[in-house]
Amino acid sequence: MGKGKGMGVAMDRTRKFSLFVCSARACIGLFRIRSIESLQYRAAALSSGSISVFWALIEITVYTVFYRYAAHREAATLTLAQMVSYIWLGQTLVPLHPLSIDDELLAKINSGDVGVELCRPLDLYFHWFAKSAAGRVGRFWWRALITLGIGLLMPGPLRLGAPVSAAGLIMFLVSVASTFLLSAAYGMLVTAVRLGITWGDGPTYMMMLVGGVLSGGYLPLPLWPDFMQGFLYVQPFAGYLDLPVRFYVGAIPPGRAAATIALQLGWTLLFVCAGRLVMRGRLRGVIIQGG
Amino acid sequence: MAEQIRLTDIQKHFTVYERPDGKWALLRAAFSRKARRVQALDGVSFRIGEGEIVGCIGPNGAGKSTTVKVMSGILTPDAGECLILGRTPWKERIAHVSQIGVVFGQRSQLWWDVSVADSFALLKDVYAIPDGQFARRSAELIETLDIGGLLKTPARQLSLGQRMRCELAAALLHSPKILFLDEPTIGLDAVAKLTLRAFLKEENRRSGVTMLLTTHDMDDIEALCRRVIVIGRGRLLYDGAIAGLRGKYAAREGQDIDEIIAAMYRDMALES
Ligand SMILES: Nc1ncnc2c1ncn2[C@@H]1O[C@H](COP(=O)(O)OP(=O)(O)OP(=O)(O)O)[C@@H](O)[C@H]1O
Ligand SMILES: [Mg+2]
Numbered sequence: 001m002g003k004g005k006g007m008g009v010a011m012d013r014t015r016k017f018s019l020f021v022c023s024a025r026a027c028i029g030l031f032r033i034r035s036i037e038s039l040q041y042r043a044a045a046l047s048s049g050s051i052s053v054f055w056a057l058i059e060i061t062v063y064t065v066f067y068r069y070a071a072h073r074e075a076a077t078l079t080l081a082q083m084v085s086y087i088w089l090g091q092t093l094v095p096l097h098p099l100s101i102d103d104e105l106l107a108k109i110n111s112g113d114v115g116v117e118l119c120r121p122l123d124l125y126f127h128w129f130a131k132s133a134a135g136r137v138g139r140f141w142w143r144a145l146i147t148l149g150i151g152l153l154m155p156g157p158l159r160l161g162a163p164v165s166a167a168g169l170i171m172f173l174v175s176v177a178s179t180f181l182l183s184a185a186y187g188m189l190v191t192a193v194r195l196g197i198t199w200g201d202g203p204t205y206m207m208m209l210v211g212g213v214l215s216g217g218y219l220p221l222p223l224w225p226d227f228m229q230g231f232l233y234v235q236p237f238a239g240y241l242d243l244p245v246r247f248y249v250g251a252i253p254p255g256r257a258a259a260t261i262a263l264q265l266g267w268t269l270l271f272v273c274a275g276r277l278v279m280r281g282r283l284r285g286v287i288i289q290g291g
Numbered sequence: 292m293a294e295q296i297r298l299t300d301i302q303k304h305f306t307v308y309e310r311p312d313g314k315w316a317l318l319r320a321a322f323s324r325k326a327r328r329v330q331a332l333d334g335v336s337f338r339i340g341e342g343e344i345v346g347c348i349g350p351n352g353a354g355k356s357t358t359v360k361v362m363s364g365i366l367t368p369d370a371g372e373c374l375i376l377g378r379t380p381w382k383e384r385i386a387h388v389s390q391i392g393v394v395f396g397q398r399s400q401l402w403w404d405v406s407v408a409d410s411f412a413l414l415k416d417v418y419a420i421p422d423g424q425f426a427r428r429s430a431e432l433i434e435t436l437d438i439g440g441l442l443k444t445p446a447r448q449l450s451l452g453q454r455m456r457c458e459l460a461a462a463l464l465h466s467p468k469i470l471f472l473d474e475p476t477i478g479l480d481a482v483a484k485l486t487l488r489a490f491l492k493e494e495n496r497r498s499g500v501t502m503l504l505t506t507h508d509m510d511d512i513e514a515l516c517r518r519v520i521v522i523g524r525g526r527l528l529y530d531g532a533i534a535g536l537r538g539k540y541a542a543r544e545g546q547d548i549d550e551i552i553a554a555m556y557r558d559m560a561l562e563s
Pocket of ligand 1: 305306307329330331349350351352353354355356357358
């Protein structure tokens with residue numbers, strides 16, 4: 001009897017594991033297909049890329065003036081050259097962190113098609129995670145390429161500088177990879193919250209906006225008041241672009257590199273757990289509308 | 292004939308919130324909502340055996356879709372038992388849904404911006420279909436449903452009839468033992484309906500898949516089902532051969548089936 005039960009549990013585990021493998025393979029496949037698919041939108045990337053460039057140039061102009069006339073220029077955390085690089089890279093990374101839920105998922109939530117998604121033997125969280133992350137990364141490539149390319153080609157004081165060192169560049173790339181997971185995880189948390197709401201986008205928009213503001217995408221975090229810097233460093237959204245960029249321009253001491261990456265991954269894990277938890281709760285109550 | 296589906300006394304209610312009407316309705320709605328209870332299923336029981344094709348009919352709002360959702364494991368009923376292939380759908384959702392196929396006529400299960408061929412490849416991973424079996428099965432479905440020309444198209448660009456054929460292929464790719472269809476012929480033209488019926492019939496004959504379909508088109512029922520289930524106001528009102536309905540409700544010899552069904556629905560409304 002006890003033995004039989006043990007075997008049952010073992011069977012259950014193997015089944016769960018094979019489900020996990022299938023789910024993961026399907027999610028990776030979905031990610032690949034969808035990100036390649038969205039690579040097609042080159043024309044859209046061209047126009048959005050020029051918007052990024054436009055913003056970067058405006059920001060650089062404003063901060064150059066700001067730096068020239070600031071009272072405590074020597075107290076600034078970043079030099080002007082670092083700041084210019086910060087802006088170019090920031091504008092490059094901003095589109096990786098959109099301010100809205102994935103279009104397809106939102107449409108499914110609004111039309112009540114979420115239930116239909118449950119007819120497939122897939123873990124809905126990771127399925128959606130892959131789907132939204134892929135849609136984002138595909139659209140991101142071209143735009144990023146344009147912004148970076150133009151940034152590098154700019155004349156002297158407007159140019160995106162070289163990375164501080166090879167190590168800095170590597171840490172930048174690692175940090176960008178983990179920020180991609182971080183913002184996908186946060187996006188999923190917001191999506192999960194949206195699942196239970198039938199009356200609009202207000203709360204989720206607020207959540208996204210908080211992320212956007214605290215990321216430094218609007219006002220670079222180094223320019224925020226000094227007393228906030230401690231908080232700004234540990235809060236999750238610094239990982240969106242501030243931390244990767246600081247690696248690039250050499251504003252994070254090497255001794256703190258590992259801790260900084262760990263911080264990003266820690267927040268990611270927290271968002272994944274929270275998102276799954278909220279989603280499980282919401283799905284229990286979710287009712288497939290109409291039919 | 293082995294039993295595959297057994298529903299016992301399934302109950303499900305929804306709470307719908309009504310906006311107050313009249314003066315200041317919007318303002319009042321912000322503070323108070325009137326809740327109303329809708330009993331969508333009020334004790335539905337039936338059994339379906341292996342290889343059967345059962346048609347499910349009933350007036351609008353009768354509870355047909357709700358029944359299909361409960362059986363698909365995406366809706367948990369308030370009370371009652373449901374055993375499908377030995378499992379309770381909502382308790383073991385993932386194990387359950389890997390054994391069945393579901394098609395909703397009004398909703399798509401394909402990935403919007405993924406081409407049909409890529410969707411099939413994804414489903415191969417989702418259901419862990421072995422290579423050889425996948426190649427054979429997809430070739431077979433692509434041929435019989437005539438969707439070879441649609442494979443490169445993303446689902447969102449398909450017309451309703453084209454999409455329906457692709458949905459069917461997607462639901463059958465993993466050779467499920469049971470197929471649920473909720474209004475599969477809705478919005479299809481005459482040719483597409485005939486093709487779909489022929490396909491379902493052939494698929495049932497060839498692979499013995501059990502089917503339960505809901506529809507408002509009595510021709511679907513006459514073409515496909517030996518057995519019909521009638522649901523009205525959340526209850527099972529009839530379960531048996533279509534001829535039996537004719538016998539009970541036909542006012543005269545050779546009456547049109549739609550008239551007979553209409554007479555029955557009117558009769559039901561009078562009863563309660
Ligand atoms: N999500 C929901 N919220 C509230 N009430 C619901 C919901 N879904 C269904 N209902 C109610 O439950 C009842 C049964 O609905 P169901 O969709 O099962 O009907 P149906 O038989 O499929 O009708 P139709 O032929 O029009 O598709 C209806 O009265 C409907 O209003
Ligand atoms: Mg219905």
